[in-house]
Structures are given as C-alpha cells and as structure tokens.
Amino acid sequence: MNAQPARALMTIGDVLGLLRADFPDITISKIRFLEAEGLIEPQRSPSGYRKFGEGDLERLRSILTAQRDHYLPLRVIKQRLEAQDRGEAVPPLETAGRVPAQDRPPRTLVAADAGAPEPAVRLTRRQLLDGAGIDEELLAGLEEYGLVTRTGRHYDGEALTIARAAAALGAFGVEVRNLRALKSAADRQVGLIEQVIAPLLRRRGPGAHEQAAGTAREIAELSVRLHAALLATGLRESLDP
Known part of the structure; x- marks a missing residue:
C-alpha cells in the first residue's frame, strides 16, 4: 500500500462506520479476516493499532462489492487485486465470473x-x-x-x-483443530440440558413440547452467560500482575 498522509489515517472503528451504511453485515472481525488473508494491508501505528487511508477504504469497498454484487470468491478477488497492484489490466467486475441473473x-x-x-x-x-x-x-x-x-x-x-x-x-x-475443545464443551452443555428437560418431554399434555423447548432455551442462555462470566474471571486472574 502507498503511504497515506497522517491526517488522512482512520482507525478500524472509523472504517467500520463509513462502510456500514452500504454493507450492514460488515464487522471488525471481517476486516481483520480480510487483512489476515492478504487482501488489505493497513498501516500500523508504533503501538500496533491499524491505521487506514482512503486507498484502504476504497479497496475494502471494492472487495465487499465484489462479494455482495458479483458473488466472487475471495481467491478470485485477491487475484484481481494483486493484478491491479502490479499495474495489469483486469476485466471489469461485470464480466468477472459473471453468473446469469436467472441462474444466480x-x-x-x-x-x-x-x-x-x-x-x-x-x-x-x-x-x-x-x-x-x-x-x-x-x-x-x-x-x-x-x-x-x-x-x-x-x-x-x-x-x-x-x-x-x-x-x-x-x-x-x-486453528480449526483448536476449536474442538469448544465443540466438546458445547456438546456437554447440550447433554446437561437434555437431562433437565427429559421429564418435560415425557409428558403427554398439551404444550409439553413447547414448554420443554422454552426451558431448554432459557437454560442455554443462562449457560452462555455463566460461561462468559467464568471466562472473564479466568482471564482477569491470568492477566493480573
């Protein structure tokens, strides 16, 4: 990326705010993911914070438009951007991997x-x-x-x-393999909820199934809140000097 004047640099929150009107689903995580995949390269402040220039913002708009309006996979978008960076001519988005409207x-x-x-x-x-x-x-x-x-x-x-x-x-x-522990924990929580609602599912009265489903959702919500609190406590203890 070309260096941008310091006065033109924006934080990731600034960029999110400018993009959200046209791309409501954009998130900070998505912007970070695009950086990790090599599609954007924002500058970094001495303290490590991302700083975006106008060129970075327009590049993000181009990527998100190619995904939303032209259904291009990130691999193809990256190839197009790399070709542009090398000064090569690239076909317009309207013809790149275009799918007829009736088949879209x-x-x-x-x-x-x-x-x-x-x-x-x-x-x-x-x-x-x-x-x-x-x-x-x-x-x-x-x-x-x-x-x-x-x-x-x-x-x-x-x-x-x-x-x-x-x-x-x-x-x-x-990595994905690291997420197996989270999957196992979720499976154990599901098993616990199933044990709690089992008596409700055995009832044959009207509304029994709906009651069981409601109870399951409530327990799940409480479990998520408990997990978040325990995680925050553990992190605080590990980060405290």
Missing part, C-alpha cells in the same frame, strides 16, 4: 413456512462460503471436526455464525 442463487434461502415466528435460514454451500468470507479449505476443516454440519444440501444460520467466528479466530492464529 438467492442470497438467503428461508424455509417455506415464511410465516413462522423464526423461519429457518437455509444456505447453499456457496452462500455459506461467501457469507462468511471463508474458503473451501476452512469449511472442510469445520465439517471434518464436526463444528459445521448440513441437512441435505443446505446449512442453517448457526453454520454461518460458526464459520464467521472461526474465520475471525483464525486471524488471531486459532
């Missing part, structure tokens, strides 16, 4: 019962890859270790959340 999959597939209180999200493999900003290798690893599964040919909304989180953690050097 919808960005989000939902269950047929759209009138349900929380219609289930159903994503194709390509939608999951593009939505999470990950490549085939990472998704294959998530599937291999059981962190992401699919029903038939589709993935649910939780798979998207898991994939995005795994990508963000990857930017910090956390």
